Amino acid sequence: MTAAAIMTAVPEKRPISAGALATLLLGPIAIVNGVAFVLPVFNLLMLSFREALSGGGLGEAFTLENWTGTVTDSYYLELIGQSISTSLFITFLTLICSYPIALYLHRSQGAWRTFLLVLVISPLLTSAVVRTYGWIAILADDGLINSILMYFGSENGIRLLFNKTGVVIGLTEILMPYMILALLAGFGRLDHRIEEAAETLGAPPWKVFWRIIVPLTMPGIALGCLLSFVLAISSFITPKLLGGGRVFLLATEIYDQAIVTLNWPLAATLSMIILVVFGAALVFYSRLLRAIS
Amino acid sequence: MEERPVSLSLKITAFFMFAFLLAPVILVLPISFSADNFMTFPPSGWSTRWYVEFFGDTHMIGALGTSTLLAVAVTGLSLIIAMPASYALVRMRLPGANVLLSFFTAPLLLPTIVLGLAILIVFAGHNLLGTFTGLVIAHLVIVLPYALRVLTTSLGGLPIPIEEAASTLGGSPLVVFFRITLPMMAPGIVATCALSFLVSFDEAVISLFLTGPRITTLPVALYQHVETQADPLVAAISVLLILLTLAVVMIVDRTAGLTKTFVK
Amino acid sequence: MSTTRQNLPGHLSIRGLTKRYEAMAAVDNLNLDVAKGELIAFLGPSGCGKSTSLRMIAGLVPASSGTISIGGRDVTKTPPYKRDIGLVFQSYALFPHMTVLKNVMFGLEMRRVPTADAERRAREAIALVRLEGKEERRPAQLSGGQQQRVALARALVIEPSILLFDEPLSNLDAKLRDEMRAEIRDIQKRLGITSIFVTHDQVEALSMCDKVAVLNGGRLEQLGTPQELYEQPATAFVASFVGRTNRLRGKAEGDRIDVAGMTIRAPGRHAGTVDIMIRPHRMAMRPILEKAAADVEPTNRIRGTIRHVYYSGDILQYEIEAAQQIMTVEQATASGGAPLAEGSDVELAWRVSDTLAFEVRQ
Numbered sequence: 001m002t003a004a005a006i007m008t009a010v011p012e013k014r015p016i017s018a019g020a021l022a023t024l025l026l027g028p029i030a031i032v033n034g035v036a037f038v039l040p041v042f043n044l045l046m047l048s049f050r051e052a053l054s055g056g057g058l059g060e061a062f063t064l065e066n067w068t069g070t071v072t073d074s075y076y077l078e079l080i081g082q083s084i085s086t087s088l089f090i091t092f093l094t095l096i097c098s099y100p101i102a103l104y105l106h107r108s109q110g111a112w113r114t115f116l117l118v119l120v121i122s123p124l125l126t127s128a129v130v131r132t133y134g135w136i137a138i139l140a141d142d143g144l145i146n147s148i149l150m151y152f153g154s155e156n157g158i159r160l161l162f163n164k165t166g167v168v169i170g171l172t173e174i175l176m177p178y179m180i181l182a183l184l185a186g187f188g189r190l191d192h193r194i195e196e197a198a199e200t201l202g203a204p205p206w207k208v209f210w211r212i213i214v215p216l217t218m219p220g221i222a223l224g225c226l227l228s229f230v231l232a233i234s235s236f237i238t239p240k241l242l243g244g245g246r247v248f249l250l251a252t253e254i255y256d257q258a259i260v261t262l263n264w265p266l267a268a269t270l271s272m273i274i275l276v277v278f279g280a281a282l283v284f285y286s287r288l289l290r291a292i293s
Numbered sequence: 294m295e296e297r298p299v300s301l302s303l304k305i306t307a308f309f310m311f312a313f314l315l316a317p318v319i320l321v322l323p324i325s326f327s328a329d330n331f332m333t334f335p336p337s338g339w340s341t342r343w344y345v346e347f348f349g350d351t352h353m354i355g356a357l358g359t360s361t362l363l364a365v366a367v368t369g370l371s372l373i374i375a376m377p378a379s380y381a382l383v384r385m386r387l388p389g390a391n392v393l394l395s396f397f398t399a400p401l402l403l404p405t406i407v408l409g410l411a412i413l414i415v416f417a418g419h420n421l422l423g424t425f426t427g428l429v430i431a432h433l434v435i436v437l438p439y440a441l442r443v444l445t446t447s448l449g450g451l452p453i454p455i456e457e458a459a460s461t462l463g464g465s466p467l468v469v470f471f472r473i474t475l476p477m478m479a480p481g482i483v484a485t486c487a488l489s490f491l492v493s494f495d496e497a498v499i500s501l502f503l504t505g506p507r508i509t510t511l512p513v514a515l516y517q518h519v520e521t522q523a524d525p526l527v528a529a530i531s532v533l534l535i536l537l538t539l540a541v542v543m544i545v546d547r548t549a550g551l552t553k554t555f556v557k
Numbered sequence: 558m559s560t561t562r563q564n565l566p567g568h569l570s571i572r573g574l575t576k577r578y579e580a581m582a583a584v585d586n587l588n589l590d591v592a593k594g595e596l597i598a599f600l601g602p603s604g605c606g607k608s609t610s611l612r613m614i615a616g617l618v619p620a621s622s623g624t625i626s627i628g629g630r631d632v633t634k635t636p637p638y639k640r641d642i643g644l645v646f647q648s649y650a651l652f653p654h655m656t657v658l659k660n661v662m663f664g665l666e667m668r669r670v671p672t673a674d675a676e677r678r679a680r681e682a683i684a685l686v687r688l689e690g691k692e693e694r695r696p697a698q699l700s701g702g703q704q705q706r707v708a709l710a711r712a713l714v715i716e717p718s719i720l721l722f723d724e725p726l727s728n729l730d731a732k733l734r735d736e737m738r739a740e741i742r743d744i745q746k747r748l749g750i751t752s753i754f755v756t757h758d759q760v761e762a763l764s765m766c767d768k769v770a771v772l773n774g775g776r777l778e779q780l781g782t783p784q785e786l787y788e789q790p791a792t793a794f795v796a797s798f799v800g801r802t803n804r805l806r807g808k809a810e811g812d813r814i815d816v817a818g819m820t821i822r823a824p825g826r827h828a829g830t831v832d833i834m835i836r837p838h839r840m841a842m843r844p845i846l847e848k849a850a851a852d853v854e855p856t857n858r859i860r861g862t863i864r865h866v867y868y869s870g871d872i873l874q875y876e877i878e879a880a881q882q883i884m885t886v887e888q889a890t891a892s893g894g895a896p897l898a899e900g901s902d903v904e905l906a907w908r909v910s911d912t913l914a915f916e917v918r919q
Contacts, residue, residue: 018385025381028374029397029437036434037400040411047414097310104307107299117551118542119311123318124555125538127495129515130531134317136523137324142333144320176314181555205300234404236498241519251406258410258502268414271407278404454650457617458708460637461644462715463667469638472663476654 047268066269087232102183124177162244179224186220325528343529356514364494375440398438409502423505447481484549568593574623585775594749598762601772643712651696658692664715682714793915802834823914855909
């Protein structure tokens with residue numbers, strides 16, 4: 001026993017210690033993350049406590065003005081409320097549209113499944129600008145839908161672009177791939193033998209769906225909804241282009257305050273509010289997940 | 294295993310949802326061959342004039358050049374930075390390796406609008422706005438999480454005994470890494486390159502904050518173009534971008550596997 | 558502790574080898590000498606420390622304390638790539654991106670053997686494991702057995718001073734396993750390479766190896782020839798792990814042991830609580846009505862009742878309730894008589910010398 005203790009006390013000879021090697025290997029990524037992630041975000045947080053002077057200048061003193069101003073101003077309160085409710089609505093639509101695709105994908109196999117996966121993932125990797133442009137082509141006054149309506153005798157068509165309807169439709173489609181992938185990841189527990197067991201016990205298809213499939217895929221649904229909500233409330237390109245400057249959401253307001261009005265402290269405060277909403281969504285999600293399992 | 298047959302109602306619903314999902318991507322193809330001056334659907338005539346227009350548009354071509362150069366630089370750097378990091382995280386049994394991995398992939402969780410603003414403010418104080426260097430650093434932040442995730446998955450999937458075998462046969466750690474580990478990671482590395490390239494090439498929001506009159510990327514130029522006018526020029530460029538995306542998705546599927554990379 | 562003692566340190570000499578993970582010792586003070594050319598098995602249940610010991614010998618796991626020397630050279634701190642050891646893995650661990658030939662040549666290349674020479678030797682090794690013609694295949698194009706042969710050739714070709722096998726046959730089906738067992742044994746003897754063979758399969762250990770080291774809970778229970786292990790197990794663990802046993806617990810006084818009111822004799826003198834073990838096929842059984850033949854040798858006799866009879870072709874297995882225990886007795890079937898009926902009262906008899914008794918430490 002004592003001999004063993006003495007042996008372990010002797011350090012092993014190595015050309016370079018494990019700690020030093022790890023530091024060397026992880027150093028570059030830590031620097032990038034520090035310089036372009038941790039530092040800027042911390043700086044942004046600090047900025048939300050600084051006074052905005054006219055012309056983009058910054059006051060030196062610490063102030064709660066931005067925060068108190070934002071959460072007492074009815075315009076910003078409505079903006080935040082609108083952003084949250086719109087994002088929730090979009091999340092719901094995304095779930096409804098994505099679920100059949102995910103279920104179908106889960107049940108298909110081989111090359112056909114790969115092909116369908118390519119169809120799902122390709123939009124995900126296609127620039128949001130390109131896909132939003134596609135929606136302009138569909139929703140515009142002389143776009144696909146209105147051309148069809150006119151063909152069938154409609155006089156004026158309907159206004160789908162540069163209002164909330166357009167933003168909701170576009171964002172729903174943009175977020176679908178994320179939702180589908182999250183659902184698919186959560187479908188692992190879905191075993192067709194369980195469904196068959198339920199059927200042999202006398203459950204009709206709609207009951208199998210509501211009583212077996214939906215509860216079993218609940219973790220995937222929760223994850224997909226979290227992702228969609230978070231992405232919806234922070235998306236910028238689509239609301240800006242499809243809203244045509246007439247739909248105001250948190251993300252577009254942040255951009256306007258930062259670039260147009262040059263009120264960085266306010267933009268920083270709104271950014272932090274988005275992060276607070278994120279945090280709340282995350283807490284809600286983990287509560288939900290615990291309740292499910 | 295016998296698969297459960299897919300019911301007709303599910304097939305039909307899934308078909309319509311797929312149509313909805315793919316509609317905007319598919320629609321740009323006919324529009325790109327429009328002969329009209331403005332974007333209308335259906336076009337009143339067909340031509341390739343918008344493709345010609347694109348290749349004659351010095352602003353767009355310049356942006357394409359910047360985007361390509363930027364994506365190549367970011368891809369190379371992300372590989373050089375993420376490779377050693379993933380080795381340390383997967384193989385060195387560091388205490389808290391999971392926490393570190395979460396930390397290094399955290400930029401993915403941050404909304405790009407917030408990250409873009411945050412970087413804008415810091416870069417403004419260091420003359421990095423509107424510079425290539427600034428864009429490279431900012432893109433690295435969002436590309437590295439992807440690279441790290443694919444590489445750690447790839448490395449974590451390698452059987453350790455193979456490396457041990459090489460070691461007992463006389464291969465020093467460096468020889469084992471370059472002769473055994475690296476070649477076995479080839480699929481993961483190809484997938485990392487493809488993804489990194491595309492994520493950087495397509496990035497619009499952060500770039501929007503960092504570009505200016507001096508330098509712009511293709512997605513930013515497209516965004517600004519769409520914001521001011523609706524003509525089929527963007528459709529023509531979109532078709533080219535969609536083809537690029539498809540190529541990358543194919544590469545990822547052939548190498549790392551789509552399911553492994555995108556479905557956890 | 559070991560029943561075979563060597564005066565000289567062996568070709569492979571292990572002294573006080575210990576591996577601790579946190580507070581738990583995976584390998585605890587292992588002492589072992591392996592003579593040149595010997596094939597020795599590390600046998601034990603999973604988690605007994607046999608694989609950890611092997612990995613320490615290979616240098617893949619650093620030892621917490623103790624020393625390992627090969628041919629008189631202390632290699633305890635030597636990294637695996639400088640140890641000159643061949644290791645055959647359970648999962649084969651072939652390099653998937655190299656051909657069979659390149660796999661086998663890898664070790665020679667590391668030793669800077671000129672390419673032409675290396676290729677000649679690699680081809681010889683491939684021929685030795687009877688894989689001629691498969692040199693340009695990739696591992697994925699080979700069957701499990703063929704892959705294992707490549708792994709063997711790859712380990713052999715570097716002419717290591719020690720060859721280690723880490724459960725190399727456990728991924729093969731039964732028939733292939735028997736074939737490979739004979740083949741490995743044959744090649745090992747022919748080349749005279751000192752070898753260690755880790756296995757949890759006692760048949761493999763007993764039938765292949767010159768000596769067997771039985772490990773349990775990180776400790777060496779016994780080192781001996783297969784016969785020594787079976788006939789003179791040093792501990793109750795060895796007796797029950799190697800071969801099958803019936804186990805009875807009783808109170809001992811001298812050579813007499815009281816089990817549920819019956820007296821059983823065992824060789825040697827014991828005291829206190831003891832475990833008695835008897836091999837099922839060393840017991841004779843007959844109906845009580847038959848007249849007992851005069852014993853030539855000292856014999857233990859107890860009475861019991863047949864509870865179950867299992868017929869499996871060449872063997873009849875009886876489960877007999879005796880001494881408040883269920884005992885198993887095996888008999889070879891014969892063309893004549895029918896098996897005894899369930900419920901019959903029988904007498905069990907076995908030689909005193911076949912009684913293994915172990916004092917239970919409390």
